Amino acid sequence: MxxxxxxxxxxxxxxxxxxxxxxxxxxxxxxxxxxxxxxxxxxxxxxxxxxxxxxxxxxxxxxxxxxxxxxxxxxxxxxxxxxxxxxxxxxxxxxxxxxxxxxxxxxxxxxxxxxxxxxxxxARWLGLEAEERLQGYGVSACATCDGFFYRGKKVAVIGGGNTAVEEALYLTHHASHVTLIHRRNSLRAEKIQQDRLLANPKISVIWDSVVENILSGGTPEAVTGVALKNIKTNEQASIDVDGVFIAIGHxxxxxxxxxxxxxxxxxxxxxxxxxxxxxxxxxxxxxxxxxxxxxxxxxxxxxxxxxxxxxxxxxxxxx
Structure with missing residues (x-):
């Protein structure tokens, strides 16, 4: 009623x-x-x-x-x-x-x-099963919230817009190295932000690639890496990281x-x-x-x- x-x-x-x-x-x-x-x-x-x-x-x-x-x-x-x-x-x-x-x-x-x-x-997510399972255990959508937990560790940032670039630059204050993974061969972020990112020695970029899976292990389970595929060559690879930050927008x-x-x-x-x-x-x-x-x-x-x-x-x- x-x-x-x-x-x-x-x-x-x-x-x-x-x-x-x-x-x-x-x-x-x-x-x-x-x-x-x-x-x-x-x-x-x-x-x-x-x-x-x-x-x-x-x-x-x-x-x-x-x-x-x-x-x-x-x-x-x-x-x-x-x-x-x-x-x-x-x-x-x-x-x-x-x-x-x-x-x-x-x-x-x-x-x-x-x-x-x-x-x-x-937050927009990639849609991977591991992404949901590992939220709070190495997968995040907020560098400002969680970057502190990755002091001295290696992390990956997924995305190519302003959010992704800003997250990557912020994470350099904590992580030992940041890898930005982008599905295109150029960034969509503002030019000044791109210049800062590309000039930062703690950041490397993997172009034309998508994340196919987030790798994990240990007890308790935590992120250990990401599996990638190059969308132009179909070549597959993986990199070791301790954290993955999804930055494809909200x-x-x-x-x-x-x-x-x-x-x-x-x-x-x-x-x-x-x-x-x-x-x-x-x-x-x-x-x-x-x-x-x-x-x-x-x-x-x-x-x-x-x-x-x-x-x-x-x-x-x-x-």
Whole structure:
């Protein structure tokens, strides 16, 4: 049976941005409702050791950090619902009695005076079985998050765009050597970034090649290398590495909002500079769904705080 719920603040997504928005919204007595989506905790649920989130002297587990954020949000008064939005009406002419309308997979309807979109983004993967199995055990999609664990080790970066080049350059601060593997014979990154990469003595490039498998071994199982194929000659080879960083881009989770809210050319939600305000007055976006530059838990949490404060201000102005 369909039920309709009314809330001052609806938060869509349960990563660092969503949970932080819920904490600030609840403390402001907005009585926020947070819909978790299909992956409560977001990308941190597949991150084992987190060493760069302030406040913890020792490494913590990503899933544990998300559990703590969820518990904190509940403790201060946020309502957390295990459900996903299936469709919504965000355009101003479609607002019903001053509310934005959201339908969920669970068959319920939420009417919200303001909403915070914190649905995050997902790294693009190669689609290899070993890739999923070894996430957190040598396979990563974030050099800034995990590069520290490869001090003095050899790593591979897969990709040829700005993200891949930036990841490779960053990893040289930790790894003994970085091998960039690209399926073409030229990079797509900005010229200045290409020049920096090609001039770095700690980086080598393997051109015209794709990763056919990620090799592993040991107890516990960990990455030991990658198997490659040259797409021009079909020649096969392998290289020994301790870590593999997939850097072929991210996909923001915005398909639900296409045609209703302004997105950029890569489908990230556009926000006004210095704010989390979207193209729709009363709708805010926080975290990786609008941030393709930093993509860190701490910056996502910060933008979740901003979104809640801006939503509170919006509600005060529209009362």
């Amino acid at each position: 369909t039920e309709t719920f009314i809330t001052n603040m609806l938060i869509i997504g349960a990563g660092p941005a969503g949970y932080t928005a819920a904490i600030y919204g609840a403390r402001a007595n907005m009585k926020p409702v947070l819909l978790t989506g299909l992956q409560p905790g977001g990308q941190l649920t597949i991150t084992n050791d987190v060493e760069n989130y302030p406040g913890f002297a020792e490494a913590i587990q990503g899933p544990w950090l998300m559990d703590q954020m969820a518990a904190q949000a509940k403790n201060v008064g946020a309502e957390i619902v295990m459900d996903s939005v299936s469709k919504c009406s965000l355009l101003d002419p479609q607002k019903e009695d001053g509310y934005f309308v959201f339908h969920t997979d669970g068959g319920n309807i939420y009417k919200a005076r303001t909403a915070i979109i914190a649905t995050g983004a997902q 996909n923001p989770n915005t398909s639900l909002f296409k045609g209703q809210i302004e997105l950029d050319s890569e489908n990230y939600i556009k926000t006004k500079p210095g704010t989390t305000q979207t193209s729709i007055h009363g709708i805010f976006a926080a975290g990786d769904v609008q941030d393709k530059t930093y993509r860190q838990a701490i910056t996502a949490a910060g933008s979740g705080c901003m979104a809640a404060l801006e939503a509170e201000r919006y509600l005060g102005e529209t009362n």
